[in-house]
Amino acid sequence: xxxxxxxxxxxxxxxxxxxxxxxxxxxxxxxxxxxxxxxxxxxxxxxxxxxxxxxxxxxxxxxxxxxxxxxxxxxxxxxxxxxxxxx
Numbered sequence: 001x002x003x004x005x006x007x008x009x010x011x012x013x014x015x016x017x018x019x020x021x022x023x024x025x026x027x028x029x030x031x032x033x034x035x036x037x038x039x040x041x042x043x044x045x046x047x048x049x050x051x052x053x054x055x056x057x058x059x060x061x062x063x064x065x066x067x068x069x070x071x072x073x074x075x076x077x078x079x080x081x082x083x084x085x086x087x
Contacts, residue, residue, distance in 0.1 A: 024066045028075075031057045035079050039086060047083045054079055 002008045031054040038047035055076050062072035 021066050024061050024064065028054070028057050028061050028067075032075070032079065035083065039082055042086065044083075044086050047086060051079055051083050 002011060031050070035047060035050040035054050038050050058067065058072050058075050061067045062069055067075075
């Protein structure tokens with residue numbers, strides 16, 4: 001356990017940031033699951049609307065530094081490809 005005041009503060013700050021990042025990642029995963037569910041249901045309109053919301057959330061997460069730019073781009077590309085491949 002830290003004894004120095006600044007080290008104790010860093011621990012608190014890191015815990016706060018970790019919780020925030022977990023929350024954002026969880027939200028992104030939820031929106032990705034909604035897109036996947038629409039694809040599984042073969043509902044192209046719902047998949048496209050869910051995709052636009054998911055892309056927005058992934059971009060927000062990237063801008064906040066939760067996801068690396070390449071990771072966000074990869075997630076968006078995979079979702080877009082899956083929706084485009086629907087009949």
